[in-house]
Amino acid sequence: MDKAYTVSPGLRILSICLVVIGIAAFVAGFMFDPQRAWANYLIDSYYFILLSIGASFFLAIQYITQSGWSSMFNRVPEAMGSYITYAGVLMLIFVIFGSHSVYHWTHHDAVEADVLLQHKSPYLNMPFFIVRFVIIFCAWIFFMILLRRLSVKQDIVGGLTYFHKSEFYSKVFIFVLALTFSLGTFDWIMSIDAHWFSTLFVFKNFLSAFLHGSAVVALIIILLHQQGYYPKLNKAHLHDFSKYMFILGIMWAYMWFAQYLLIWYSNMPEETVYYQTRISHEWSVLFYGNVVLNWLFPFLFLMLNKIAKNKYALIFTAAVLMVGMWIDLYVQIMPGSTMSEAAPVGLNSIGFVEIGAFLGFLGIFIFAVSRTLSKVNLIPEKHPYLEESLMHKSH
């Protein structure tokens, strides 16, 4: 019960090895094709930002709805949220050094030859871009640390004071998140295709964060359970986690399709060009594979009641969703940032740089999350709903 999590030496070595692979991949990438390497850097840092945001949104939702079933696991989304500090540093490197390689609108000669970019330049310019970046990350880091502190303090003091505070700041946090996440996604991802715009873009990416964030929360909890932590994890908890994946998968597909359908229907050249590149040639495999992995597979697989309560099935689903999310971001980011060069990239260009870069970031993520998890008790013992979580059963 009062078992604290200790990072096993194997896991620490694994994370360091992954980081070393990542560094090797980036060294190779910067030597041969810096643009592609920076685009990969953006994919992977945004990937783990989404996981972190999704997990902390998951946590905030649990506080706001005063959910009992999940209170035992609150440390895991907290630890994933705390990765945002690392993400801030990693993203800052990209914003300062990598922007020029990825964003078309940072080139002065391109802006001068382009009326639309000139029109957008009061918003899309480098100083304001950095200011927005700093504000967004300050807000996120502030709230992640705040929610974490309140939760840790509650474990010492007990009672309801800090619980109510957590609930209040969670409410503030989701409003702040709605604004900052929208601006951040507009800035970092949508401005790659600076001529193109979609109002559903942010919502789709946010659902992606929530879906994959909850999937990874479930994944980490089940992996901890396999190692002997969380002995009270039962079928009812697993079923609740699979409900999150199932329903958010449907929501994600709904938004994905809504964005596609609206652009397909109105059929305006400046909007359809975004999908035209992605739906043709070798991109089409990834484009449709994205929907299969993120929606169709979990939808059909988790529909069966027995499978939805099986932990190995959930591990498998979460792994598939993680791959699906990477492909989702690859399809969003890569065509716009590297297609202007001579060689078009797609399925065939997923190579050592892509995989190594992902593994490198995964290593940092594992390191950060396991480090934060090991700091305090794994089960929040003075959470007012802990009893309900421990006794949770299906009904």
Next chain:
Amino acid sequence: MVSTLRNNNIFGVFDDEDLFIAAMKKMEKAGIRIKNVFTPYPIEDVFNILGLKTRMPYTAFIYATIGVMLTYAFLYWTSVIDYPVIIGGKPTNTLAFVVILFVMTINGGIVMSLFTFFIIQKLGPGKPARVVHKDITDDKYVIVIEKTEEMSNEETQRINSALFENGAIEIGEKENVETI
């Protein structure tokens, strides 16, 4: 059939969900076969305790598939074969079908499941309502046990006392209650 008892079912009324669930568990353990239960809202525990099985989820999935296929056949017939209209150069076998298909998947699944449920439960318009207890749509939980003809007085007494000991606030007899 030699003779029919007028009151051939015993029922016990509970006013608390936990007591009701505990009573069901204890009575199943004691070997008393529960004929039917009535609750104001669905309780999954009932399903587990009585060991009920249902194929409704599978039929719902099949109905949804049938719904989507029929709708697609209809759309394909109307807007591709019978009366193709080209709007803005878009193909006649079009992506705009998806919205209708999505809705009709849900609709097909729900409507056909509903009728299946009616047939299974032998429900229909004009059927008289057999209400075991007037509070089952309000806030009471009812357990019904069949009183067969070969049951001795001691057995009936045992059922009554089991209901009473487990916290039933009212015990009575009622004819014509369906099995689950």
